[in-house]
Amino acid sequence: MIHLTSVSRRSEVNSEDYAAHTPIISNLKTWKFTKPVTLLVGENGSGKSTLLELIASSAGSITISGEDTYREETESLLKLVWSIRTKKGFYFKARDYSDFIERLQTIKRETREILAEIEARDPHSWEALPHRNTLADLKRLYGDGLEFRSHGESFLDLFQARFQPGGLYILDEPEAPLSPARQLTLISMIKEMIEEDAQFIIATHSPILMAFPGAEILELRDGVLHQTRFDELEHVTLTRDFLQNPERYLRHL
């Protein structure tokens, strides 16, 4: 399902923020979403993260830690049009993941400490209930703890626990710690979710994710979004050529 149908830049907005002045944002006119999965591809520094972050903050998305993505500096820079506005989903940036794991550990440790204090005073106190619920919720969502899984395993556990039907998911390089086989698992999880009315906007460097069946692929090049086919992407052609004959590339380095 396509919840977010278009994003455009409001020409009248003057913002000092760097994001407003990156070419991909200053050149943005109207970008229509045509598929439940949109993939953003482009060189390092082409503006994928900047664009995703702006969309997330304009959409009122939360991060996986439940934090607001709102930024006053870029407020109303983009205009978003929805078919049906969804409040479900999240904005996920792979490079913030370790902060999230630390935060979960802190919540667990602090909740256990408070609980122990309450139970020492009165083992039957009603005050303990919300804290027991917090620990039970964390256990239900993440088992014994994402911190006890490998980086890649815990990424997939997190998505499994937090993907829900009907959400808008804005993912920045979700393939980061995933092996090729686990990237295929991620594709399968995303496929299941789009069958249940979710929408995904994903920035990626992974040729495997770029092959997502039926996805719209947009390449950020020269500060503009270009609709592109899988076979035409440099990420794909370069990787394919390299794998066919690594020596041909390596001897020139």
Ligand SMILES: Nc1ncnc2c1ncn2[C@@H]1O[C@H](COP(=O)(O)OP(=O)(O)OP(=O)(O)O)[C@@H](O)[C@H]1O
């Ligand atoms: N906090 C910031 N302050 C100022 N400029 C920034 C900031 N973050 C990014 N930029 C600049 O904005 C441009 C786009 O960066 P962005 O991180 O969006 O690129 P990207 O396509 O996501 O790159 P990558 O593939 O390496 O993650 C770059 O030129 C970068 O130097």
